[in-house]
Amino acid sequence: MRNCEIRAALERSFDHLVHSSVVDDPVEVDRHRGFIGSHLVSGFSAFGLIPPALAVDPSSAGFTATALSILGLEILVALFVSRTGRLAQGYLLSAAILTTLAVWVALHTGGLGSFAVVWFAIAPIEAALSGRRSTVAGAALISGAGFLLTIFLTATGGASQAFAFAGDSTTMNFLACVVALGYASGVAIGIERRERATSLSIARQEQRYRLLAEAMSDLVTCHNPSGDVTFASPAAMRLLSVRPSDLIAEGLFRRVHIGDRPAYLSAISVALHQGAARVEYRLRCGDEQDTDGWIWVESHMRHLADEQGDDAVVTVTRDISERKQHEAELETLRADSEAANLAKTRFLANMSHELRTPLNAIIGFSDILNQELFGKFEFDRQREYSGLIKESGEHLLQVVNDILDLSKIECGSFDVNPEAFRVGPLVDRCRQMMAPQAEKAGVILTSEIEPNLPELVADPRACRQIVLNLLSNAVKFSNRGGHVICSVRRQGRRMAIAVRDNGIGIAEKDLCRVGSPFFQAETGYDRKQAGTGLGLSVVKGLVALHGGQVMIDSDLGKGTTVTVLLPMQPSRDSAEPISRVLDVDQIQRVARRA
């Protein structure tokens, strides 16, 4: 146990020497680490042995020091692999060093008969650790060349017995063989260990991929260029309740809904030629004869080259039945609301028609009575009452018109047709139209138009209605002898149309609700003023349609000023969504404390 810990710690200490290009592959990391570690250790050990060797036998100092120095070069090889990540070259360099060492030692210890000759076999064996045939061959070549060189030099008398050790050669050969055997065994164990680690790592990776494929609810399939399935992931069971093998070749295609087959095939073709495609289609689940088990799926297809370099398409298919259902529900809702809107418009047109028809009789006949076309009234009360009938009829008509306008604004069918016109004359005409009502109420009506105003681009019909409604409200909520002023002035890039009265005013608590349909600030049975509160709602809606603003400034008992700000030019986004037109927040409220 303790041994393992030390080894692991040692291995870890070499980890940072492994080149960054291999860190993602655990098998390669193991190889590099083993190479760098063993070569550093052998290199440093060789250098470390030089002083004691010199001390033991000073007579062979030159020979021994050179031999150990050659082995010491392994440090450089280790650093080379660490810096470049080229393990194959590292093995070849190492083979060259070992061969050089064997040649050096053999030539000084009796040539071909030397105990060192057996070492020539070590270089190719070590190269086997690289796991590459070409490296082993290269190492064998280098080693063989060294061996041949030794034979040649021995034959030509280049070898010497200078440092042949004392004792008989049999013992020396035996020792050298034991060293070589030990080394070869170590290498063999290393190879075996690495092999085991490799297969373990592969098994682990495979297990991981299988887990991934099984855990994924999306079906992964590979297709050849003709669309046949060559691989299907285990998710086939989850998605379609069939085994992956059932989808191979034409198995998947047969499950595609006939109506969706052209789209499916063309998506594969698009993916092949353009790199990627997306398609939605219906797939049959479970038994092929089952005609009810359709699900909506979405496939993302991608062009890839498979292991052989042939064209292939990888497809990820996902169940989108739920989304399709939501889409269908949304579509139904949209159609329903459209139908409801149409019904509402039709209803409004009918209601308007049905209300106007009797109103025609009410207003018309009372008008005839008022004009005393068929004879004078006997009593003043009769004239008064017929006048009241006509007035009420006209009021009812106004209500019908306002409701109609408001509904049209709310449902977005109120068309705004902007054109350039001068506001001054429009306000003057409105003032004239209101004059009789003002006179009757004993209210003075004046206008203040700023000179040299530019033309306003807006819907003149809507503007006239805005001004008329504001004037009508101002007169309505003024006391006898009151004063209503309509002023128009330029305010930056907007036109400010303000109607000021010195009437009853609005309490602060009511300000926020002013402008809501059917709201009048003074509620209760003592309500003095007729009206529905629709007028200001219509103003609000019309102003919002122009992208403008309504501001109310009021002082209870002292009067109210309503200011409408309209952009000089209609902006593109001025067409407000219907629901927001009558949002209470559209009105900016300013209340002064009374």
Next chain:
Amino acid sequence: MAKTVLIVEDNELNMKLFHDLLEAHGYRTIQTRNGIEALDLVRTHRPDLILMDIQLPEVSGLEVTKWLKEDDELRSIPVVAVTAFAMKGDEERIRQGGCEAYISKPISVSKFIETVRTYIGDQ
């Protein structure tokens, strides 16, 4: 001799209103509540003006106006549409249908008489 106005109107009360008004101002009236009958009445009586309600049972006032305006002999008779349609675009649609004038319900008595006088040629 008093000028004649044909009133095409399906509402009893409105018919009476128009009739009484016109009579009070010295016009003779012919009445019908049916578009097809209106065409026959125009042919036989040759009125000086037609007051045409647009929403009628069976055939719409616009359709009747179209027939009238397609007839070379009847084309010159002015048609004044009187209708409770007050939606945007209604007036335009009615004028395009060949009507000379348009009065929306509810009427104002004085405006009504003024319009009739203008198109009948009394002013």
